[in-house]
Amino acid sequence: MSRQKEVILGxxxxxxxxxxxxxxLLRARQRMPALALGTVYRNLKALCDEKKVxxxxxxxAPDRYDGFVEPHDHLVCTVCGKVYDVPPLQSKEALEAKxxxxxxxxxxxxxxxxxxxxxxx
Amino acid sequence: MSRQKEVILGxxxxxxxxxxxxxxLLRARQRMPALALGTVYRNLKALCDEKKVxxxxxxxAPDRYDGFVEPHDHLVCTVCGKVYDVPPLQSKEALEAKxxxxxxxxxxxxxxxxxxxxxxx
DNA sequence: AAAAAAGTAGGAATGATTATCACTTTCATT
DNA sequence: AATGAAAGTGATAATCATTCCTACTTTTTT
Numbered sequence: 001m002s003r004q005k006e007v008i009l010g011x012x013x014x015x016x017x018x019x020x021x022x023x024x025l026l027r028a029r030q031r032m033p034a035l036a037l038g039t040v041y042r043n044l045k046a047l048c049d050e051k052k053v054x055x056x057x058x059x060x061a062p063d064r065y066d067g068f069v070e071p072h073d074h075l076v077c078t079v080c081g082k083v084y085d086v087p088p089l090q091s092k093e094a095l096e097a098k099x100x101x102x103x104x105x106x107x108x109x110x111x112x113x114x115x116x117x118x119x120x121x
Numbered sequence: 122m123s124r125q126k127e128v129i130l131g132x133x134x135x136x137x138x139x140x141x142x143x144x145x146l147l148r149a150r151q152r153m154p155a156l157a158l159g160t161v162y163r164n165l166k167a168l169c170d171e172k173k174v175x176x177x178x179x180x181x182a183p184d185r186y187d188g189f190v191e192p193h194d195h196l197v198c199t200v201c202g203k204v205y206d207v208p209p210l211q212s213k214e215a216l217e218a219k220x221x222x223x224x225x226x227x228x229x230x231x232x233x234x235x236x237x238x239x240x241x242x
Numbered sequence: 243a244a245a246a247a248a249g250t251a252g253g254a255a256t257g258a259t260t261a262t263c264a265c266t267t268t269c270a271t272t
Numbered sequence: 273a274a275t276g277a278a279a280g281t282g283a284t285a286a287t288c289a290t291t292c293c294t295a296c297t298t299t300t301t302t
Contacts, residue, residue, distance in 0.1 A: 099207060142290085157251045
């Protein structure tokens with residue numbers, strides 16, 4: 001594992017958040033100023049392949065990345081875009097039973113308006 | 122509703138499938154050769170706002186559009202990308218109960234390998 | 243029919259992501 | 273320690289779905 005990859009993984013594991021590739025670059029550059037955005041993307045993809053990081057594909061915004069890979073789903077604020085973790089809301093087994101097929105996985109995003117954004121109205 | 126918009130909606134309602142904007146353009150041009158891709162996107166967005174069409178955001182491919190808007194979820198083949206309809210696997214109410222919050226909606230995609238792609242191995 | 247509003251075609255622009263490539267770094271082997 | 277292969281990097285260019293822009297056309301209103 002290269003130093004760059006370590007730093008990127010370090011950023012993602014430093015706290016429970018869901019940054020974009022750009023935000024990861026910003027933070028990583030505090031420890032490694034020459035780091036390039038392409039390297040961030042390349043290593044994020046590798047880390048996802050190794051199951052050390054999880055990508056959260058966003059519908060109308062840059063994708064987010066998650067350094068915590070135990071099973072959980074995401075609650076997304078439709079106003080500010082912030083992503084919250086929630087316990088798994090589905091199981092592969094339940095889906096396989098309902099659908100009567102083998103299932104490879106699922107992506108569930110629940111949309112809501114977060115308390116902060118609700119308060120602003 | 123402009124003639125273009127009608128044609129685009131007609132394409133989506135002609136059969137149960139999940140075409141991309143490009144595929145919609147191709148089909149719509151059989152009836153309206155001068156139709157422009159920008160017009161397709163513009164009207165798809167409008168139709169989605171009017172809840173006459175549903176967008177299916179794809180993670181690593183162009184988005185799909187669905188002319189059938191009664192509640193249902195999607196089963197996506199990880200190999201060929203084909204999208205199948207399935208009955209709703211979640212309900213807003215169940216999610217609200219589990220999460221103890223108001224919920225605006227959800228996006229659930231279940232990934233599998235479709236029979237055709239399985240057969241190819 | 244004129245004026246205003248809405249919609250369109252076509253092409254340029256945008257922006258996230260990926261590819262490319264010359265240049266390091268790593269590291270096992272002599 | 274030198275070497276050579278393999279892997280990784282930084283910088284930049286390319287890609288490609290989608291959106292934006294503008295002059296033009298169609299529709300609606302008065």
